[in-house]
Amino acid sequence: xxxxxxxxxxxxxxxxxxxxxxxxxxxxxxxxxxxxxxxxxxxxxxxxxxxxxxxxxxxxxxxxxxxxxxxxxxxxxxxxxxxxxxxxxxxxxxxxxxxxxxxxxxxxxxxxxxxxxxxxxxxxxxxxxxxxxxxxxxxxxxxxxxxxxxxxxxxxxxxxxxxxxxxxxxxxxxxxxxxxxxxxxxxxxx
Numbered sequence: 527x528x529x530x531x532x533x534x535x536x537x538x539x540x541x542x543x544x545x546x547x548x549x550x551x552x553x554x555x556x557x558x559x560x561x562x563x564x565x566x567x568x569x570x571x572x573x574x575x576x577x578x579x580x581x582x583x584x585x586x587x588x589x590x591x592x593x594x595x596x597x598x599x600x601x602x603x604x605x606x607x608x609x610x611x612x613x614x615x616x617x618x619x620x621x622x623x624x625x626x627x628x629x630x631x632x633x634x635x636x637x638x639x640x641x642x643x644x645x646x647x648x649x650x651x652x653x654x655x656x657x658x659x660x661x662x663x664x665x666x667x668x669x670x671x672x673x674x675x676x677x678x679x680x681x682x683x684x685x686x687x688x689x690x691x692x693x694x695x696x697x698x699x700x701x702x703x704x705x706x707x708x709x710x711x712x713x714x715x716x
Contacts, residue, residue: 535565536558536561536562536567537561539560539565540561543556543557543560544557546591547589548589548590551588553588554661555661555662556584556588558652558653558654558658559653560574560594560652567652568643568653569640569645569650569652570639570650571604571639573594574632574636574639575604575635575636576636580632580635581632584629587628604639606638608642615638615641615684615688618691619633619634619637619638619667619670622667622668622669624668629666630666633662636651637662646681647679647680650681656715659680670687676712677712678711678712679712682711
């Protein structure tokens with residue numbers, strides 16, 4: 527687990543989830559997101575935006591027997607059609623997914639929904655810090671994570687990947703090193 531302030535309102539919920547977790551399950555990331563979601567932090571809708579079937583599958587995989595308050599029949603009621611780049615992000619994450627993991631469908635949806643937020647991706651997802659997002663990317667999208675060799679901010683990096691697929695060069699300079707926006711893309715995320 528990343529370093530979290532002891533007064534963080536999410537900690538009791540996070541701790542409860544970790545105690546309820548399936549043995550051997552890597553629960554830090556989903557527990558952090560669910561704790562943030564429960565306390566209204568991050569940009570994720572109810573049930574992390576997943577439909578009730580996928581959300582139930584995710585809960586059962588990590589937290590068997592746990593009933594999550596606020597689960598609606600439709601799940602998080604997130605509208606993919608409202609996000610113009612949904613299909614492109616889905617294609618990107620699907621191409622780079624860790625294919626052997628059963629949980630890839632919900633990680634792909636969660637990542638896309640997180641990209642629709644307005645803050646740093648780790649904040650929008652409800653993670654504790656950027657290291658958590660690095661862990662998620664390396665565990666579930668390792669080849670895509672390896673492409674971010676200069677540690678560009680994740681949301682900028684992902685959208686840059688979409689632009690490159692369309693042949694759009696988003697940087698006004700021939701390389702990032704020469705770009706006047708370098709510090710915006712590569713500065714620390716506080």
